[in-house]
Amino acid sequence: xxxxxxxxxxxxxxxxxxxxxxxxxxxxxxxxxxxxxxxxxxxxxxxxxxxxxxxxxxxxxxxxxxxxxxxxxxxxxxxxxxxxxxxxxxxxxxxxxxxxxxxxxxxxxxxxxxxxxxxxxxxxxxxxxxxxxxxxxxxxxxxxxxxxxxxxxxxxxxxxxxxxxxxxxxxxxxxxxxxxxxxxxxxxxxxxxxxxxxxxxx
Numbered sequence: 001x002x003x004x005x006x007x008x009x010x011x012x013x014x015x016x017x018x019x020x021x022x023x024x025x026x027x028x029x030x031x032x033x034x035x036x037x038x039x040x041x042x043x044x045x046x047x048x049x050x051x052x053x054x055x056x057x058x059x060x061x062x063x064x065x066x067x068x069x070x071x072x073x074x075x076x077x078x079x080x081x082x083x084x085x086x087x088x089x090x091x092x093x094x095x096x097x098x099x100x101x102x103x104x105x106x107x108x109x110x111x112x113x114x115x116x117x118x119x120x121x122x123x124x125x126x127x128x129x130x131x132x133x134x135x136x137x138x139x140x141x142x143x144x145x146x147x148x149x150x151x152x153x154x155x156x157x158x159x160x161x162x163x164x165x166x167x168x169x170x171x172x173x174x175x176x177x178x179x180x181x182x183x184x185x186x187x188x189x190x191x192x193x194x195x196x197x198x199x200x201x202x
Contacts, residue, residue: 008030008034011030011033012026012027012030013026015029015030054066057107057109058070058073058107060073060131061073061104061105061106061107062106062107062108062109062124062127063089063092063105063107064089072092072104072105073104077102078102078103078104079102079103079104080103080104080135080136080137081103081136081137081138081139082102082103082104082137082138082139082140082141083103083104083105083106083131083132083135083137083139083140083141084101084103084104084105084106084140084141084143085105085106085108085128085140085141085142085143085144085157086105086106086107086108086143086144086184087107087108087109087110087111087143087144087145087150087153087184088107088108088109088110088185089107090184090185091107091143091184091185092105092107093185094184094185094187094189094192095143095184095192095196097189097192098189098190098192098193098196099189099193100193100196100197101196103139103141106124106127106128106131108123108124108125108128108144108153109123109124110122110123111123111144111145111147111149111150111152111153112149112152112153112156113149120156120160123153125156125157125160128157128160129160129161129163129164132161132164132167132169133164133165133167137169138168138169138170139169139170139171139172140157140161140169140170140171140172141172141173141174141196141199142154142157142158142171142172142173142174142202143174143184143195145181145182145183145184146174146181146182147181147183154173154202155202157171158171158202170201171201171202172199172200172201172202173199173200173201173202174195174196174199
């Protein structure tokens with residue numbers, strides 16, 4: 001097997017790490033980059049390398065950022081009293097696109113899933129409790145997906161927040177507009193805005 005063929009196979013295999021990309025789609029991407037856009041491919045490679053090297057997690061909310069604190073956490077105009085708890089950074093971007101939320105966030109990076117070995121520590125629930133204790137947080141909006149795992153996570157969050165001493169924090173859940181089994185990053189802005197406006201206590 002030639003060196004060129006070996007490198008091409010490696011490229012096709014690497015492109016399959018993207019969600020929804022199988023071998024045929026990866027092969028089309030590889031041939032397109034090689035045939036029509038080598039400059040774009042090099043730019044993509046450089047940007048990927050920089051992003052992997054420089055993007056980490058916010059020390060406060062765990063969202064993606066290049067600094068110790070993300071832009072939202074650094075923004076003093078955001079409402080410190082409201083904290084929206086989401087599953088992933090993609091959910092932060094989805095809610096921000098509605099333009100209807102002015103509070104801050106906490107990113108779980110997943111949901112509780114005991115069968116997969118994902119417990120409270122793995123999704124940062126101790127860090128969330130500490131954040132509630134040390135800030136002026138008065139309301140938590142639990143914006144996990146309407147799945148079994150998302151519901152279990154929401155109820156667990158409600159339990160630990162109610163256990164915070166000397167503090168009354170209300171806990172609400174996204175309401176109308178989020179379908180059962182739906183994930184936030186795939187919903188349109190209007191649906192998300194309606195869900196935020198009609199959140200319910202849990």
